[in-house]
Amino acid sequence: MADRTLLGVYKEPDNVADAVSRLRQAGFGDNDFDVLSGTPYPEGTFGEQVAPHRLFIFPLIGAICGFSVGLLITAGTQLSYPMVTGGKPLLAIPPMMIIMYEGTMLGAILFTVIGVIFESRLPRFSLGVYDTRITEGYIGVLVACPPERAGYTEQLLREAGAEEVKSDQRGA
């Protein structure tokens, strides 16, 4: 676990791409740095690698759960108090399907949202090293490094064109 975090603040995307290249050359891995921006740049703009995610499994699990709850409510209530009406089958399948469908969709929606929050690593209770200019057009490069490499990393970020480098004693 690194115990120093540095944030290089850049004005131009080209400088950020340069900073990312320098960090890679200096031996930093994909998990050691992150790029922060207020605008969604196309993936790979800065040469960064986005780690794989498992978002698509979430709606599937949610849909199965929602369907099961829908089935439990509709079939369970009718079976637990079996009242035959007009000689018709006890389980009324067509109306059950309506509620099971809504349950399936609700489960899928809820789990999609949970999945996005989980995979985005939110909620995050502390922003750590941060600069409010990031939401006004600047781009931040956040680097986690051991204390003995902090000076070298700061120099590296500045050489790539950082307007300012902020640091924190806490881990990333």
Add this chain to the structure above:
Amino acid sequence: MQERRVLNEAQINQGLLGFVLKTPGWFWVAALVLATVVAGMLTSIVVMIVFGLGPTGLNRPVFWGFMIVNFVFWVGISHAGVMISSILRLCQAEWRRPVTRAAEVLTVFSLATAASFPLIHMGRMWRFYWVFPFDFDRMIWPNVRSPLIWDPSAIFTYLTGASLFVYMALLPDLGILRDRTTGWRHTFYSILSLGWRGNPRQFKLQFLLGVLLSGLILPVFVSVHSIVSWDFAVSLVPAWHATVFAPYFVIGAVHSGVSAVVTMMAILRWAFKWEDFIRPEHFDALGRLLIAVATTWLYFFMLDVWFGIFGGESRELSVMEQRIFEWPWGLMFLIILTLGYIVPVSAWLFRAVRRNIGLMFVLSILVNVSMWMERLWLIVPGLQNKERLPFNWNLYIPSALEIMLVIGSFTLVMLGLLIFSKLFPLIPVWEQKEGQLLREEIQIGRRRVPAIIRE
């Protein structure tokens, strides 16, 4: 299509967050006026809680009147919001950027307003919890065969989905607001933003969220208004008992909802001076969409009338006769056709009209006047039951209390939108920035043509 001005991130922040960060005097006046009318609506609800349905104009045989009309109308308005937003997101249509959030927020407030009307109409609204299967001791369960149980399940799903859609797509903008505020507002936005920092992974997941939720909510939107239509269609009331009701209601909802989006966008452009963001090209595109939607609606409208006549069943025929030839329904039939189709579609055929925001505003209101009337025209004549037992004949005349509820519902939605726009930007700031970032111009022959780079 693109006529945008080039803006940097600070200018976009300033333009779209200005109203959130600074409160103009007119906000308090508008909020006070709207809140006063909403207070009138609440008073009417209290009167109904105390005296029941007696003070309304509802009486045998018409027990579904203005409140149910309002319910169907607001569910309809709620539909276009998410539909527009979802379809445009899935297609990655560039002109979606200023439209999506306002449309989604309109969905949330109109759906919440719609959902309140069956409760008000119940009289004893505190008994609502009986729609949930909770009585395990006596095993008294809700009847899953009843559309009155399908309705809450569909609306609950839709309202939950739409609210989460709005909130999740707000996360990047909440991060911007957190960085631009101090004091309690900073704390408020910090909590809501969940610690959003805007790294590539979070933005990628935002994009996927838009795609996934759009894909999931679109079928829910179709199911919700289908189920609302089945409140009527699975009954044996003449002129309600029609298989065409589900698609007819859905397309009617889209017609009124897209028109409501046009109304709202015109108001946003004027009120917040968002000329750089909501431009004539957006009204042009919505106008073209409305021509197709209105024509499909007309097809189903005429189909419903035709099915009623073609069957030759005497009770159906008597209702259709009443709807088309008898006062006041005959006049309404003409108004619905004229304001819902003939006047607006004839006008929308002209590009100059579609790009004239004032005219688009007026036409969109005319469409919704017609669509509200259409719901009344669909619901009440069938119940008036004019064929059997003359002592049962009755003309429904709404009371002042019901009229107050209708007026109050419009102001409630407006007040909700006003308060939301004070707390959050009604145009997604981060999506505007993305649009500016990906904007490019290419030279084709002697012209420079705007283009958009897409993945």
